[in-house]
Each structure stands twice: as C-alpha cells, then as structure tokens.
Amino acid sequence: MRRGKLRIYLGAAPGVGKTYSMLSEGHRRVERGTDCVVAFVEHHGRPRTEVMLHGLETIPRRTVEYRGTSFTEMDVDAVLARRPAVALVDELPHTNVPGSRNSKRWQDVEELLAAGIDVVSTVNIQHLESLGDVVESITGIRQQETVPDEVVRRADQIELVDMSPQALRRRMAHGNIYQPDKVDAALSRYFRPGNLTALRELALLWTADRVDEYLQEYRTEHRVSKIWGSRERIVVGLTGGPEGRTLIRRAARLAEKGAGGEVLAVYISRSDGLTSASPKELAVQRTLVEDLGGTFHHVVGDDIPAGLLAFARGVNATQIVLGVSRRRSWQYLFGPGVSATVARESGPDLDVHIVTHDEAAIGGGRGAAPGAPPAPAPPPPG
Structure with missing residues (x-):
C-alpha cells in the first residue's frame, strides 16, 4: 500500500487564511472528481470559513468525556473506515483530549497517511517545535501546542499563506478573525505590528530554507554542477x-x-x-x-x-x-x-x-592556503 501524501498550508499567524485555503483546495479536488472529505475543520465562528464547508462531506466527530466535560475530536477510525482519497485535517499541532488514542493530531494524521489517505492540513509558524524559544522572545507567549519540525519537513508540499501585518490587523478590526469582545485585546497584544512582522519573517525564511532543500535535492538528482544564483x-x-x-x-x-x-x-x-x-x-x-x-x-x-x-x-x-x-x-x-x-x-x-588583512605577507610558516602545510625552507643563498 502506498503512503498517502501530505500537503500543508503554513501561515505566520491565526487569520491569514490557512483553513480557507485548505477548504478551497478541497472544493477544487471534489470538482475534479476526487473523493475528498472533511475529517476535522474548526471554523472558529468565522462566517466566510464556515460557508466554505458547504458542499463538502464531513465525517462526524468523536465525543470524548474528560473531567465531566464533553469534547469533540477527529474520529480516526471513522475516517479510516470511510477511506477517502483525501482528508482535510485542520490544526496539525493540536493536542488531543486525554484518553484519546494519540496525544497529538499530527500522530492521527500519520495513521491516515500510513493507510494511503492523502491529507491536507494547516500549521502556524509559531507551532514549530524548534522555534518555541524564538516565538516566545518575540511575543512573550510560550506555545503549548507544537509539532516536530521533521513532521512538517516531510510534507510532500508546503504552501505559504501570506498576508501583510496591516491587512491582517484590518481583518481583525473588522471582526473576521476573533469575536468583537476579543479584538481590542488581540490588537494590543499578540497582533501588534512588530509581532506580526517578526512572525511573518520567520514564516518566509523557514519556507525559503525548505525551498532551498528541494533545490539542492533536484540539483543532486539531476547532477547539476552549474551554479544557480538563486540566493547569495x-x-x-x-x-x-x-x-x-x-x-x-x-x-x-x-x-x-x-x-x-x-x-x-x-x-x-x-x-x-x-x-x-x-x-x-x-x-x-x-x-x-x-x-x-x-x-x-x-x-x-x-x-x-x-x-x-x-x-x-x-x-x-x-x-x-x-x-x-x-x-x-x-x-x-x-x-x-x-x-x-x-x-x-x-x-x-x-x-x-x-x-587584505594584518597577516598579509608576514610569512611565519603558516601557509596561505586553507589547510596548507608549513612553507618550505627558503632556497640557499648564491
């Protein structure tokens, strides 16, 4: 059985449009005749995102009881039994409710991929495990939900969903991301222009590094020796x-x-x-x-x-x-x-x-070449 392919929409912050892009991709695949289902999507009360769920088959969630409260999680067994060609799974770093089969959603996704199901998912740059300290130094907030970098790097496709800080703050102010009672606090804290600019740079640089890895793999596979000056x-x-x-x-x-x-x-x-x-x-x-x-x-x-x-x-x-x-x-x-x-x-x-440098032409037996042996003795006079 072939392993499923993983496609990830990566963003710098909540609200840039990752889930919307994932659902748009689902509609495109359905229109092409692909068997695509919504395994788990959280629209967070955003009307435009919620509308995108219309016309897509949704797998019912599984209810989990924890400390007297009911929670819903993706029903992995139901998705495996339905066996679609493609499953849409939002928020890859999500931590499942205690008592679930897997502690993290990315582990649920690994089961789907192992069963040959293609998965389309979403990740914010601040949830990458290796960037935890950097994100905390920028925002002052330690992310509790993370996903190992290697899980994201193994994705067959990574697509950056980009939006300028100014546009994202406008979306926030218009109530397109959080509920009205949370907008002012978000704009003055996490969604400050400086925070968003730094997170956007992190997302752009991380994606650029991933693209560079693809380029190096391509050059190696095709034995390209000519230098391509795509970056200094x-x-x-x-x-x-x-x-x-x-x-x-x-x-x-x-x-x-x-x-x-x-x-x-x-x-x-x-x-x-x-x-x-x-x-x-x-x-x-x-x-x-x-x-x-x-x-x-x-x-x-x-x-x-x-x-x-x-x-x-x-x-x-x-x-x-x-x-x-x-x-x-x-x-x-x-x-x-x-x-x-x-x-x-x-x-x-x-x-x-x-x-040029201060050591130029002073000799001393160190040699001029990287790793060169000591210089030979001078020729005898006469």
Missing part, C-alpha cells in the same frame, strides 16, 4: 590563521546586502595531516561564524584550490572570500598561491573576493 551563498576559505576572523566578518557583511544571504566557512585539511593550523583558532572561528548565523565545514583534500571550488559548487555558492596570501615573495617560485588559483579557475558564475 558565500564560502569563506579558512587557513587556521588569525586572519580568518576578518574574512568571516567580511563575508557576513556581504551576506547582509542580499536577502537570505548565507555564510559557509570551510577549512580544507590535507589527508597526510601536514598542517600547522591552530585548532584553538579554528574553534574560535567556528564559534564566530555560527554566532553570525553561518555554518562551519571541515573538508579533507590534497588539492586545496580544487577542493575549495568543488565545495563551493557543491553548495551552489555565488561568492568565495579568501585572504591575501601570507607567503613571502620567494615562495611564489613554487607556484601561484591558492587565492590566485581559485580566482583563475572559478569561472564566470562564481565571484572571488581577495581580502
């Missing part, structure tokens, strides 16, 4: 010398100039272990690049320029940042430096920045 991705070649800190900061400034810029610092070590790079300095630089939002990578390769270029092309980089050589002039008798070689071999689709 800057590789920093580190030697293990102190100039690396300057290079990392320069790369971070370059990344800030473009939306969604990314910094990847790479140290290439030789397979024979011949290197005088300082482990302590590399640890400092790893911390620095991670503090600036980048990533650190350690690659083994004997041909330093080739290894650096292969790494850059493998991650679809658009720019490489290298330091001016620390070699003395007589050392060029042994061939061009790494920076010159990388610049020559980079091709037209990869920009190379050669950055």
